Amino acid sequence: MLTKLPDLLIEPCVRAALLEDLGRAGDITTDAVIDADTQTRLTLTTREAGAIAGLDFARHAFRLVDPAISFESLRPDGARVQPGEAIAHIAGPARGVLTAERVALNFLGRLSGIATATANIADRISHTRAKITCTRKTTPGLRFAEKYAVRAGGGANHRFGLDDAVLIKDNHIAIAGGVAIAIRRARAQVGHLVKIEVEVDTLRQLEEALLERPDAVLLDNMTPDMLREAVALIDGRAIAEASGRVTADTAPTIAETGVDLISAGWLTHSARVLDIGLDFLSAHEASSKTRLILVNNK
Known part of the structure; x- marks a missing residue:
């Protein structure tokens, strides 16, 4: 059974990546385009088959940017996935979600790519x-x-x-x-x-x-x-x-x-990054996809 990494190890690593990305003035694009009170709901979705790793790194990226963001994992690290599977739902303040998106995907794609290459062998x-x-x-x-x-x-x-x-x-x-x-x-x-x-x-x-x-x-x-x-x-x-x-x-x-x-x-x-995207879905669409995945995995 895969033992999860302690949050104490993950957080400093993710924090450093966020600080690198935020630079000296923060996310000037999102702050200019998105109203501060806008809420959103998005889904992390696989674009190709593989093995998942790094969900807790993604979770920390969103939480550190804004603790009000919720992160719901639908598949655990180590799970084998097919194209189009939802692996997590993210909901909360839109500014925070968009600001954390790239760092979250960088960790998740990189680590899932390594897991996928390993699983193949x-x-x-x-x-x-x-x-x-x-x-x-x-x-x-x-x-x-x-x-x-x-x-x-x-x-x-x-x-x-x-x-x-x-x-x-x-x-x-x-x-x-x-x-x-x-x-x-x-x-x-x-x-x-x-x-x-x-x-x-x-x-x-x-x-x-x-x-x-x-x-x-x-x-x-x-x-x-x-x-x-x-x-x-x-x-x-x-x-x-x-x-x-x-x-x-x-x-x-x-x-x-x-x-x-x-x-x-x-x-x-040299493992190739696994292609994972953050997709905007309505609450109804996200709920429907979750039900479908649960049925397929029974």
């Missing part, structure tokens, strides 16, 4: 033991949000930062002088609760690494045949993670080699 490897996972290739300042979106899409999270696990990569190995010495130095330095993973490019490096008993091995840019050999060599002694050349099309073949994890940096740095 998760679905295609569901017949195997492997799970799709993200990396540290995230938007600066948004790592916690983008990794949450990966979870919403059915994926798993890799380490969140440099301080929560050891990952010995190729440059560490080159500078330290070898795989074995790098692992031994790491084990001597970190605490007993810290896991150690090492990246290897060849089966020879893998054999050297396994002698030092790492917790996980990152099998980088290996062909499917090499991955199968690597999994056989590991034989359950460490977590086997594959990376490199991972797409929705290649992921099933990689997963079928027997690896435990498949990591893909593009899930967070």
Whole structure:
């Protein structure tokens, strides 16, 4: 089950985005065009199929601009949606709704895009033991949000930062002088609760690494045949993670080699935004759409 992010984490992030958008004078367009006492009701609607993530970010955007705005979620984060589905109703002072619109949609579209890309791969490897996972290739300042979106899409999270696990990569190995010495130095330095993973490019490096008993091995840019050999060599002694050349099309073949994890940096740095719009609807139209969705989801 997907655990929601605490409001304490979300609010500062959304507040910073609103401050960036409001600039020095606020929303001069809306303030000039819309009367202060105008009320409105709009619906967040999907334009394409995907997986939803970021509803609480959108909710905070509207609430921070004007606490009088109500936000009613119709689908939870992690839900799979089709084109034309209403996922939330927003009602209240029109000025506040229009001012918060872009920031709300930026978060919702970005995070839903990541969730959708993750879900696409998760679905295609569901017949195997492997799970799709993200990396540290995230938007600066948004790592916690983008990794949450990966979870919403059915994926798993890799380490969140440099301080929560050891990952010995190729440059560490080159500078330290070898795989074995790098692992031994790491084990001597970190605490007993810290896991150690090492990246290897060849089966020879893998054999050297396994002698030092790492917790996980990152099998980088290996062909499917090499991955199968690597999994056989590991034989359950460490977590086997594959990376490199991972797409929705290649992921099933990689997963079928027997690896435990498949990591893909593009899930967070290059996922396409999911198209979600904020549509003006009359109260009658919004009510009708809500009833239709509830019937279809029974």
